[in-house]
Amino acid sequence: MSAVATGTDMTAVRGRRGVVGRMRNVLGGRFGVLVIYVVLIGAALFFLFPVAWMTGTSLKTIEEVQQPQLSLFPAEPQWTNYEKLFAERNFYRAYGNSIFTVAMVLLGTVSSIAVVAFAFSRLTWPGKNLVFGLMLGTLMLPAQATLVPQYVMFYELGWLRTFNPITLPGFFAGGAALVFLLRQFMMTLPHELDEAAEIDGANPLQLFWYVILPLSRPGIATITVFLFVGQWNNLVQPLLYLQRAELFTMPIYVAQKNNLQESPIPWQDIMAASVLFVIPVMIVFILTQRYFIEGISMTGSKG
Amino acid sequence: MDPSVVARLHNLYWSIGTVAFIIVGSALVGLLARRVTAVRGGSLLTQRRAFWGYAMASPWILGFVIFVLGPSLASLYYSLTDYRLGQAIEWSGLDNYRTLLGGLGAHGRRFMQAMYNSFYYAIVGVPLQIATSLIMALLVARALPGISLFRLVFYLPVILAGGPAILLAWRYMLASNGGFVNVTLKGFADAFTPFDWLYRTFIFLTETFNAFYSGVIRSDPVGPLMYLLPATLGAGLCLVLAAIRDPGLRKGVAATAAEVLVALVALALLRLALLDEVGVHPGLISGVAMLAWFGASRMRAGRSRRSTLIITALLAVAVPVIAAIGGGHGGGYVLPAVLVVVPSLAALLGGRAGLALGVGAAANALYLLVRLVPGQLDEGKLATLGSLISLRSALRDPGTLDYLRTGFAAHAPSPLWLVALLALIATAIAAGWLDRGGTRAVLLGGAGLFGLLTLGSLFDGITFFRQFDVIATATGAVNHHFALFRQVTAQFPDSTRVPLWLGNELWSKPSLILITMWSSGGGMLIFLAALKGVPRVFYEAAEVDGATAWQRFWRITLPMISPAMFYNVVIGMIAALQTFEAVYIIQNTQTEQSIASAAYFLFVRTFRQLEIGQGAAASWILAVIIVVLTVAQFRYSRWVHYS
Numbered sequence: 001m002s003a004v005a006t007g008t009d010m011t012a013v014r015g016r017r018g019v020v021g022r023m024r025n026v027l028g029g030r031f032g033v034l035v036i037y038v039v040l041i042g043a044a045l046f047f048l049f050p051v052a053w054m055t056g057t058s059l060k061t062i063e064e065v066q067q068p069q070l071s072l073f074p075a076e077p078q079w080t081n082y083e084k085l086f087a088e089r090n091f092y093r094a095y096g097n098s099i100f101t102v103a104m105v106l107l108g109t110v111s112s113i114a115v116v117a118f119a120f121s122r123l124t125w126p127g128k129n130l131v132f133g134l135m136l137g138t139l140m141l142p143a144q145a146t147l148v149p150q151y152v153m154f155y156e157l158g159w160l161r162t163f164n165p166i167t168l169p170g171f172f173a174g175g176a177a178l179v180f181l182l183r184q185f186m187m188t189l190p191h192e193l194d195e196a197a198e199i200d201g202a203n204p205l206q207l208f209w210y211v212i213l214p215l216s217r218p219g220i221a222t223i224t225v226f227l228f229v230g231q232w233n234n235l236v237q238p239l240l241y242l243q244r245a246e247l248f249t250m251p252i253y254v255a256q257k258n259n260l261q262e263s264p265i266p267w268q269d270i271m272a273a274s275v276l277f278v279i280p281v282m283i284v285f286i287l288t289q290r291y292f293i294e295g296i297s298m299t300g301s302k303g
Numbered sequence: 304m305d306p307s308v309v310a311r312l313h314n315l316y317w318s319i320g321t322v323a324f325i326i327v328g329s330a331l332v333g334l335l336a337r338r339v340t341a342v343r344g345g346s347l348l349t350q351r352r353a354f355w356g357y358a359m360a361s362p363w364i365l366g367f368v369i370f371v372l373g374p375s376l377a378s379l380y381y382s383l384t385d386y387r388l389g390q391a392i393e394w395s396g397l398d399n400y401r402t403l404l405g406g407l408g409a410h411g412r413r414f415m416q417a418m419y420n421s422f423y424y425a426i427v428g429v430p431l432q433i434a435t436s437l438i439m440a441l442l443v444a445r446a447l448p449g450i451s452l453f454r455l456v457f458y459l460p461v462i463l464a465g466g467p468a469i470l471l472a473w474r475y476m477l478a479s480n481g482g483f484v485n486v487t488l489k490g491f492a493d494a495f496t497p498f499d500w501l502y503r504t505f506i507f508l509t510e511t512f513n514a515f516y517s518g519v520i521r522s523d524p525v526g527p528l529m530y531l532l533p534a535t536l537g538a539g540l541c542l543v544l545a546a547i548r549d550p551g552l553r554k555g556v557a558a559t560a561a562e563v564l565v566a567l568v569a570l571a572l573l574r575l576a577l578l579d580e581v582g583v584h585p586g587l588i589s590g591v592a593m594l595a596w597f598g599a600s601r602m603r604a605g606r607s608r609r610s611t612l613i614i615t616a617l618l619a620v621a622v623p624v625i626a627a628i629g630g631g632h633g634g635g636y637v638l639p640a641v642l643v644v645v646p647s648l649a650a651l652l653g654g655r656a657g658l659a660l661g662v663g664a665a666a667n668a669l670y671l672l673v674r675l676v677p678g679q680l681d682e683g684k685l686a687t688l689g690s691l692i693s694l695r696s697a698l699r700d701p702g703t704l705d706y707l708r709t710g711f712a713a714h715a716p717s718p719l720w721l722v723a724l725l726a727l728i729a730t731a732i733a734a735g736w737l738d739r740g741g742t743r744a745v746l747l748g749g750a751g752l753f754g755l756l757t758l759g760s761l762f763d764g765i766t767f768f769r770q771f772d773v774i775a776t777a778t779g780a781v782n783h784h785f786a787l788f789r790q791v792t793a794q795f796p797d798s799t800r801v802p803l804w805l806g807n808e809l810w811s812k813p814s815l816i817l818i819t820m821w822s823s824g825g826g827m828l829i830f831l832a833a834l835k836g837v838p839r840v841f842y843e844a845a846e847v848d849g850a851t852a853w854q855r856f857w858r859i860t861l862p863m864i865s866p867a868m869f870y871n872v873v874i875g876m877i878a879a880l881q882t883f884e885a886v887y888i889i890q891n892t893q894t895e896q897s898i899a900s901a902a903y904f905l906f907v908r909t910f911r912q913l914e915i916g917q918g919a920a921a922s923w924i925l926a927v928i929i930v931v932l933t934v935a936q937f938r939y940s941r942w943v944h945y946s
Binding site for chain 2: 101119131162
């Protein structure tokens, strides 16, 4: 009796395994991989499409833009859309202003963050945990809380219509999340380095400059690319403080094109400016994607 | 010289100055730290360490003081004034907060609408965004050749969506007339009939839902539907608690629910008190006390608990004294002060702190409900609830409409009552005041009652909406609910109707959600990291047991990545409040109000209209909500599975 029961159970199990196994073969086999690739390519088209559409439009004529039609690329590429931009003085100004402000922010922020992260990771000093806790606390404070009074402060200083409100706060190790990220990186370096340097009579400044900084290059690269993308795209601060066409950075220059009350809307010109705006970010992203993925995973896993 | 060059040079000089300032400042901070250490009797080594540590951390310390601490305090001060840039500052007390949170005047209404918009993004947009990023993560989690390229492509939109360029491209693609998206959709709809049905259903559902939501935002009456949310919540909670067999777990879940519900009630009461709908201070005292006790009941006995209770008691005493000195209204505060001070003292002195606070909270809740909603318990109000619960639809004969005029026109009982009742049930179970049989009876009874109320309000709510035109005429209520919908349907008959995206109020919020779904690669990376952390052994074991792929996903993958899920939910909700760039780029004068986020309101009010005082108040409200969300993330992530 029991033997019969076991026998039926066995067949049932074997049968189920067989079905599951076949399912696995279908999904794991060539056909399954093909299905996954089709889905992946479909999704990739969805994610890339706006970029392609932007590029295609930037080469169209105004007539092509006005017609409701689906062709991605124009009958004949209109490079004049770009030539028009290159003839505009404010375009050069905006591009130059963007490069200048991004460079200043990167310079100030990266160097100050490196020093501060060093103090939080490699030095022991009384009250360090308290100050570090305070810094982590500011992560919770949203930027909006300080945006208004900072505006008043810069207004009182007479810094509206200058680049100072955009670049100078960075010099004070702006961005607690990035300090945290670099500190985590510096913590992973072996502690024997510090002891060896101390025996050689190096002070903390020398330890920082000759030992830790050269070894922290990957961490510094990560925060640099994050800062670059954030700052190149930064719309809010320039919008608040620049207020003058000659000082506009690229984000406002591009956004401003949208506000022109022209009819029909010259989408081909707007998209040409957009393409030129996006190119540096795309290049940096493609070259440094490794750092992005690592950085995001690092900040995400702490939460 | 060109103005931009002049500005760059100006910035260079100031940068050099700033660097010098930081170096000198750092040295001074370091020296100060060394001096302080020396005075406190630190060794020479400690002094040296203090110097270097503080000197090298001080770029951040100086920045904190100059750009965070100082401005925060200034902002707090501005929020209590009517400061307008370039004009004299005048103290205005809590006026700004009252205007904004009460939705008073044009700007208050705009603020509340922005908050409702953000709420919409949080409840509709965030789930969609999470689903998208989870599917993306599952797709790219396998080790296939070329998969890193796909990860790159899926993440690319995040980089681009921060800037205006790609948002402009979206704006162009979403043009309702001849935009790429609509032309494509129309092409598919013309080609395949089943797709056409789907397409029409999608348009119809989106438009009716958004029309209804925009009516709610503009405080159109929703009639019996206003009980739907608390009643469903109550029925669900009672059923969940009844389904949990383990008494310890049940107490834990009940405690969490009680905490959240009490916090909700207390916040609603504080808002009522702020709006002076019941006389500010008595309600304020009890509200603060309940909040403080709810904190204290979760703390271990000790210093922080003691100080919470002492501060609460002192506040209760101080407010009536101040009021008596100021306006002579001190008498009204005596009762709430006693209600706060006695249980606080009892908890401080006696051993049964939980009991004392529980009794105090119950007394306070009772006091607040009686005081805040006078007339809530009269016959007509109870009859309204009674008819809903007994499913004797009062709308059987909509022709007379008496029920609507009396029951739901203006003075219907507040749904807050139901939430308070629910909080009481949850607290009682969490505190273990009921025995086993009692808990069961209360839970099943509660589930039945709340369930009937859900059904009743749903049935009557449907009738209410079908009769809405008649009702609006009869009660004189303004009908925003479907006015927009009718306007759209009149303008675009069914055959030519297309999604109007950025051109219409009913479509602007879905458009923004579509764009955020497109750029949800950040969430994908976080899910991806979590997926990599799931041990393979689990899947192998499940496979041996014959689990299907579907079961493996629900039973293993989802629980294992729940911390990442929770993190993404909170981040998404915070982002919903802070969205700025997308709103700024894709709004137009027609849709500005319907798409504005809280951050966008802040921008317009402060930097376009230069109302610093009100902007500062808005920024503090925003900051408090964000901090609460962040704290909740840490606090409640314990019921999320951490391995």
